[in-house]
Amino acid sequence: MDLEDKLLMMPGPVPVAPRILRAMSKPMINHRSMEFSKIYDDCRKSLKKIFNTNNDIFVISGSGTAAMEAAIGCTLGKNDSIVAVENGKFGERFKIIASRYGKVIPAEFEWGESIDLDLVEDKLSEGAKAIAMVHNETSTGILNPAEDIGKLAKKYDALFIMDGVTSIGGDEVMVDKWGVDIAVVGSQKCIGAPPGLSMISVSEKAFDLMEGVDSVPYYSDLKAYKKSADKELTQTPYTPAIPLFYGLQESLNIIMEEGMDARINRHRTFAMAVRKAMESMDIEMFPSLNEYSGYSNTVSAMKAPESINGNDLKREMLERGIIIAGGQAHLSGKIFRIGNMGNINANSLLTTLQSLETVLHKHGHITDFGAGIEAASDVLDKVL
The missing domain is CATH 3.40.640.10 (Type I PLP-dependent aspartate aminotransferase-like (Major domain))
Structure with a gap:
């Protein structure tokens, strides 16, 4: 490719x-x-x-x-x-x-x-x-x-x-x-x-x-x-x-030109769409939060499911033309990360989630397609 x-x-x-x-x-x-x-x-x-x-x-x-x-x-x-x-x-x-x-x-x-x-x-x-x-x-x-x-x-x-x-x-x-x-x-x-x-x-x-x-x-x-x-x-x-x-x-x-308020809202909305998609596909977010912390609004880190190592998931996404990130140092293979920084648009985000569903289905983590895309789209439709 x-x-x-x-x-x-x-x-x-x-x-x-x-x-x-x-x-x-x-x-x-x-x-x-x-x-x-x-x-x-x-x-x-x-x-x-x-x-x-x-x-x-x-x-x-x-x-x-x-x-x-x-x-x-x-x-x-x-x-x-x-x-x-x-x-x-x-x-x-x-x-x-x-x-x-x-x-x-x-x-x-x-x-x-x-x-x-x-x-x-x-x-x-x-x-x-x-x-x-x-x-x-x-x-x-x-x-x-x-x-x-x-x-x-x-x-x-x-x-x-x-x-x-x-x-x-x-x-x-x-x-x-x-x-x-x-x-x-x-x-x-x-x-x-x-x-x-x-x-x-x-x-x-x-x-x-x-x-x-x-x-x-x-x-x-x-x-x-x-x-x-x-x-x-x-x-x-x-x-x-x-x-x-x-x-x-x-x-x-x-x-x-975009305006910082709109830009911040876009980043936060995209991150929320990713989190909702993960929830619908039974993928657990990696961070452990308390009353002072929160999930990042520019990158989402998820635990790799038992059915596939995080590095293998990253490789199979790359084979489908999507470049995501894995875990660093001792987290290598344990997590995977999806960024939504800069000038990313909704189509890019949905394409990424669609490919992720394909990989997860291949390895038996999900049995049906569409739940992740639907959950993300529900979030995106409210602001687009």
Whole structure:
């Protein structure tokens, strides 16, 4: 099957709209020119609306992990401690990055389990300089309580660093209201652009705490990004990935045209349609929720049924032209994940569920076709 005939339904990268691809084919320009400055300014203006922040925003030529490292490396000295909340693969990544720059106070939970806020508060009370958490844990499909963590960070005067890589641009994120000092997002998720850029918002408090940090990353030094962004011609400190900036600008234009309220509603509706389809096919959702957490609105993680290993399910979906995701690390083979990020439409979602029904029927998990499609359609029909 030709690559162009495959349907990308994983939690990033996501399908890229043709108008974004066309924008990326524009001629190369000088990255120290007025032309690039206008593009960068336009992107930052739109991103502030998407982040819901008045803080500085910068764009780094590097994936979301680059922004995660910038957030940690620029604020954490070797003698500073940080609470790293982990209940999935990307929370673990925050912990690993933080261990290279300072002292980690781990707040660890089983992957897919909800966060215990009392335990997190106990960790913060030890005097940590900062706390890092993933808002939407893509690896397990759980939405973590960012607003509640923000309140705890404020109570203990700790810097709040949040991975919003798979929530910003697709779900409600209120950076200023929630007290998020540094928030990061990747271009290839809900933003709907190609991989390779990350966007980061930085508060004044965060910049103040950068003073005196003994060893910071060179390429992702946020003070250097601020210095360059504050010039008369807005620029990045190092050569940017110009075609990706073209694509980012166009993807942000698409978001502004749709409107964030409508975009959030679309993501939430699609996620609900997936969950209702799973319920109708007797497929159990993977995350274990409490009163503070929720199911992700941009990716759904399900337990693989007894009749088929999650990796085999992923492979058989690929044979039918549908690219979904499996479990990571120790969850490999145990779960499967379906993304509904970016510019996914209802037809793509229904096609994915139809193929999933075919695979599940083949392995005897369901005896009849149509229940999943009907359940999802009932949800979609209310908003389409």
